[in-house]
Amino acid sequence: MVTLAWQDSLKILKQGLSEIIGEEDLIAKLKKRDQGGPPLRVKLGLDPTAPDIHLGHTVPLRKMREFQDLGHEAYLIIGDFTGRIGDPSQKSEIRKQLTEEEVMKNAQTYQDQFSKILDPEKTHLVFNSEWFSPWAPEEFLNLASKYTVARMLERDDFARRYQEGKPISILEFFYPLLQGYDSIAIKADVELGGTDQKFNLLVGRQLQKEYGQNPQALIMTPLLEGTDGVQKMSKSLNNYIGINEDPREIYGKTMSISDDLLESYITLTTDMRGEELEKYRERIKKGEFSPLQAKKFLARRLVEMYHGQEKAQKAEEEFSRVFSGGHLPEDIPEEEVPQELKDHQGNVRLVHLISALNMVSSKSEGRRLINQGGVYVDEERIKDPNQEITPRSGMILRVGKRKFARVK
RNA sequence: GGAGGGAUGCCCGAGUGGCCAAAGGGAGCAGACUGUAAAUCUGCCGGCGCACGCCUACGAAGGUUCAAAUCCUUCUCCCUCCA
Incomplete structure (x- = not known):
């Protein structure tokens, strides 16, 4: 392991950031490390419901990697307990709890994926249900007592909704509190997150002070725009590029x-x-x-x-x-033409075929696409929605630009 | 506890008895143009045996009516103000 002086570390770590809060704390911690102190404990929270890592996630993960390369320890927190609340970004409700099995499965998926970015040797994967599940109600009350509504309303999301008369559930207030408590549970020295996490990260820092811990430094990475170029990359907006994709x-x-x-x-x-x-x-x-x-x-x-x-x-x-080049892709999935679609002469209506092969989501959609000239048989555009075709082996069906199928 | 307002298609949002499968915008999809870019233009955008047909749909359940997203009743949820 190469040990750099703290100045050099800091320089590396500050690259590509959007904001850093508590830089003095970070410096102090790095200095201590130089003097033989323990490696820093760097925290990053993950959502247990979406185990598909996409490029947006890789931004803080890659920053995490830099920490590791400088000799520090990564703590990935799977928010399986907080996941029951849901981050207050939109409508909130108590979500149904994932089964232990699902959580484990997602965790495994995470593990497989982050090992492409992180150093597994220096990575700890922890679940926050570990400390929250055993909690007695009093402990939640105690945690809630550490924060005020006024401070909660500083969060711009809450502030906006409050202004607009949109509902804010008390439950949602718990989300930042619990996430913040995670920092206490693992004694985080640094927490990473996107800029949209600023409020939550700050709560962690403040709570740590309340609990007599050295407050974590906050390192915020810029948000990556999704493929639409407008909104941040996220799975639910379907504008993401997953690292596990083909x-x-x-x-x-x-x-x-x-x-x-x-x-x-x-x-x-x-x-x-x-x-x-x-x-x-x-x-x-x-x-x-x-x-x-x-x-x-x-x-x-x-x-x-x-x-x-x-x-x-x-x-x-x-x-x-x-x-x-405008050529066909190399491997086009082969599909069987369902017998029941064929008439006595062995002909099939094109709409029925592409619908049966799931190339369109309904026959109505298929008709529309055909009418609009978006469906091809052997690269020849078919414009009649009632067109019958005689399927033969090797025939190429194409819907739009990217959906292909080859008749078996 | 009292008074008032609201719930519409993926999202936002118009519509207050028939002309509403429901304006408009956004997203999405297809086509043209391209560099699978952006911008632009055109079309589509609930389902089904689709040619004028049928079914499902305007928070839920009932009801009035020849006819209801629109009127009535009950219920659920949300918001605002007062306490």
Whole structure:
């Protein structure tokens, strides 16, 4: 392990941040470490319901990795207990508790995925039900007594809703409190999070003071915009790129992001740093790199990071062939034509076929798409929704730009 | 506890007895143009044997009416003000 002086550590850690709170505390802790103190305990909370890590998650995770590389310890908190409340971003309600099995399964998925980013040797995966489940009601009351409504309403989300006369459940107040208590439970020195977590992180810091602990420093990473380029990347908005996705998907989705997103994606999601990054920017500026090329570079890099070079190469070739070249993809899923769709001559209505193969969500949608010229048989556009076709082996069906099927 | 307001399609939001499968916007999808970019334009955007047909749908359940998202009753949930 390389031990750098705290100044150097700080410099590295401060890269690519959006905000840091309690920098003096961080410095003090780093100094202590230099003098032979224990490694810092760095906390990052995870949602137990969405175990699919996407690029948005990787931003703080990669920062975590930097801590690890500097010799510190990662604490990933699975909020299986807090998950019952749900972060107050929208409508809140007590969610049904995940079964132990589900939680374990999600945790396993997390483990598989974060090991692509973090150093497993220095990673602790903990569940917050571990300390909350045994709690007696008095302990919750005690925790609640540490905070006031006025301070809660400082959270802009609450403030806004209060202003607009939208409901805020008391339950929601518990979310930041519990998340904050996690910091106490693990004696966090630093907590990582996106900028949208600022309030929650601050509560943790304040609670630690209440409980006589050294307050954690807060390190906030910028939020990554989703593929739509408007809202932050999230699974529920379906604008995400998951690191576990098929390499071709990752490549393709990356190619479809807006050009404006290039800069933030490069800096926030890739391991490009320092000189290399500068060079890359330079090339774009000078026009040596067209936005298209720059994006291909990014796409390839991302696939490489999570699936290796070989897959990246393949994904790129596939992309070029299908979209730049206008050819068919390499492997098109083979589908059986259901017997019951065929009439006595063996013919099938096209709408029924694509519907049966789940290429459209309903027959009505299928009709619409056909009417609009979005359905092809052997690359020939069919415009009559009642068209009958005679399926034969190897026939290629295509719906829109990306849905393909080959008749078995 | 009292008074008043509200719940509409994925989201926001109009609609107060027939012309409402429900305006408008957003999201989404398809097509054109492209670099699977952005912008733009066009179309679609509940389901079904879709050609004018049928079914399901405006918080829930009943009712009035030839006809209800629209009127009445009860219920559920939410908001505001007063206490």
